Amino acid sequence: MEASVHRPFGRVLTAMVTPFDVSGALDLDKAVELATHLVDVVGNDGLVLNGTGGEAPTTTDAEKHDLVVAVVDAVGDRAHIVAGIGTFDTVHSIHLAQSAAKAGAHGLLCVTPYYSRPPQSGLLAHFRAVADATDVPTLLYDIPGRSGVPIATETLLALAEHPHIVGVKDAKGDFTASARVLAETDLAYYAGDDAATLPLLALGGVGVVGTSTHFCAAQTKASIEAFERGDVAEALRLHRQLLPIYTGIFRTQGTILVKAGLKLRGLDVGPVRLPLVDATDHEISHLRADLAAAGL
Numbered sequence: 001m002e003a004s005v006h007r008p009f010g011r012v013l014t015a016m017v018t019p020f021d022v023s024g025a026l027d028l029d030k031a032v033e034l035a036t037h038l039v040d041v042v043g044n045d046g047l048v049l050n051g052t053g054g055e056a057p058t059t060t061d062a063e064k065h066d067l068v069v070a071v072v073d074a075v076g077d078r079a080h081i082v083a084g085i086g087t088f089d090t091v092h093s094i095h096l097a098q099s100a101a102k103a104g105a106h107g108l109l110c111v112t113p114y115y116s117r118p119p120q121s122g123l124l125a126h127f128r129a130v131a132d133a134t135d136v137p138t139l140l141y142d143i144p145g146r147s148g149v150p151i152a153t154e155t156l157l158a159l160a161e162h163p164h165i166v167g168v169k170d171a172k173g174d175f176t177a178s179a180r181v182l183a184e185t186d187l188a189y190y191a192g193d194d195a196a197t198l199p200l201l202a203l204g205g206v207g208v209v210g211t212s213t214h215f216c217a218a219q220t221k222a223s224i225e226a227f228e229r230g231d232v233a234e235a236l237r238l239h240r241q242l243l244p245i246y247t248g249i250f251r252t253q254g255t256i257l258v259k260a261g262l263k264l265r266g267l268d269v270g271p272v273r274l275p276l277v278d279a280t281d282h283e284i285s286h287l288r289a290d291l292a293a294a295g296l
Helices: 028-041 061-075 090-103 120-132 153-159 175-184 194-201 213-228 232-248 254-264 281-293
Strands: 012-015 046-049 080-084 107-111 138-142 165-170 188-191 207-210
Touching: 012 213, 028 046, 028 061, 046 061, 061 080, 061 090, 080 090, 090 107, 090 120, 107 120, 120 138, 120 153, 138 153, 153 175, 165 175, 175 188, 175 194, 188 194, 194 207, 194 213, 194 232, 207 213, 213 232, 213 254, 232 281, 254 281
Parallel strands: 012 046, 012 207, 046 080, 080 107, 107 138, 138 165, 165 188, 188 207
Antiparallel strands: none
């Protein structure tokens, strides 16, 4: 596994979907198969488990723990395993962080508390409390479009001083704000929006936590590596090639289309759990076209 102070979890991580069997129960055997495929075949440097893409809102704490244990055991010797532990309850988030640490996670992903819209002072106290709960390196997940509240620049600057907070999954869509944090801290910035990977690199970002990377991790990594060696033209070529799937995977909710796309590839990871619903024939047709347009 490649890791550094400035790139703590490699370049390309995929927010892995959570496999279920036909009855809707967690399928750990299929999770191991999928994780192995994503690392050894598709080329991911790491996996994020129990995120929104992994249907964390509808999995139990025990399922989350068991999933981390199984995936760490399967691929943790050659990939960074980051566990999503954020909720809108600080005490619950701390519990999940400690559970993930016991399960062997290499990193934690803590999303902004959602729905309750806490003030920035509350965000500061929340993230510090979660980061204090373990010694595991932590990524903050800044996604105001879902959480309802952005992590303000001044809050990020203060949180950067915490020894366990090492980076940000940035889905804020405010490159000016991100540029300032990158300029004034050592936080590692990972794009939280697949199509923002190349623009964020130009500001000092280090990689992506992706959804479409279930299918295009190798090509995305090649784009990042091209940019890093100064071949901006090649990075841009690959970015433009992949745009149809970077954006198309979100024609509907991303988890729905990832599970449909994996089934198209012969890797059936089962259904989604309500309130999500499986992809329609029309959505699958669009997905096929998007994959083909991206050369996948």
